[in-house]
Amino acid sequence: MKQVDSTLRAAVLVSGGGTNLQAIIDSQKRGDLKIQLAVVLSDKPQAYGLVRAQQAGIDSVCVLPADHADRDAYDGAVLRHLDRYRPDLVLLAGFMRILTPSFVTRYLGRLLNIHPSLLPKYAGLHTHRRALEAGERWHGSTVHYVTEVLDGGPRIIQGRVPVLPDDDVDRLARRVLAVEHRIYPEAIRLISEGRVHYADAAAWLDGSRLDEPLQFESGS
Numbered sequence: 001m002k003q004v005d006s007t008l009r010a011a012v013l014v015s016g017g018g019t020n021l022q023a024i025i026d027s028q029k030r031g032d033l034k035i036q037l038a039v040v041l042s043d044k045p046q047a048y049g050l051v052r053a054q055q056a057g058i059d060s061v062c063v064l065p066a067d068h069a070d071r072d073a074y075d076g077a078v079l080r081h082l083d084r085y086r087p088d089l090v091l092l093a094g095f096m097r098i099l100t101p102s103f104v105t106r107y108l109g110r111l112l113n114i115h116p117s118l119l120p121k122y123a124g125l126h127t128h129r130r131a132l133e134a135g136e137r138w139h140g141s142t143v144h145y146v147t148e149v150l151d152g153g154p155r156i157i158q159g160r161v162p163v164l165p166d167d168d169v170d171r172l173a174r175r176v177l178a179v180e181h182r183i184y185p186e187a188i189r190l191i192s193e194g195r196v197h198y199a200d201a202a203a204w205l206d207g208s209r210l211d212e213p214l215q216f217e218s219g220s
């Protein structure tokens with residue numbers, strides 16, 4: 001998908017605090033990110049990400065799992081909401097549900113996630129605890145295209161942080177979040193400028209296949 005001349009329309013899916021959403025909003029407001037934030041959708045009514053959307057004047061909607069018979073029905077309802085906004089990109093930003101294959105297929109190549117580990121290490125949950133228990137010296141976060149393989153889609157960019165001797169889960173999580181707030185807007189910027197795209201089950205940068213993700217260095 002090459003988009004150079006037209007402004008991309010993005011939908012953001014959240015379940016929680018929405019600090020990544022906020023980083024995207026801030027980046028757009030600063031003019032660093034030329035996209036249109038069309039809608040924020042949550043599965044949780046108390047998600048603070050919904051408040052952030054309202055404060056930024058972005059349409060927001062909560063779709064409750066309890067109102068739907070099963071995962072297919074739920075994802076179908078989410079797709080219908082998203083369709084109204086015709087998003088070019090669907091950004092998962094702490095959306096704590098696994099999407100059905102039909103959802104993923106529908107938005108394949110336009111669906112991104114941010115995962116708090118240096119994928120392929122630590123797919124799934126409790127990434128910080130697992131990295132600490134394994135004695136890792138480095139941890140971080142990855143922005144990747146979403147495919148049917150959980151946390152296994154083509155990686156675009158990673159941000160690494162050192163694991164410090166006195167780290168606990170909270171301290172490490174804070175350091176990882178700070179780098180997430182840099183790499184998610186950066187990945188979206190590269191896509192919005194037509195430099196990164198998805199094709200043939202891979203991520204591409206400037207016409208070359210990205211076999212390894214870009215590395216974000218603090219201070220860069």
Ligand code: GRF
Nearest residue numbers: 017018019020094114115116
């Ligand atoms: C982030 O750590 C992200 O990697 C993970 O969920 C967390 C969301 O944080 N998928 P926030 O809601 O953006 O603050």
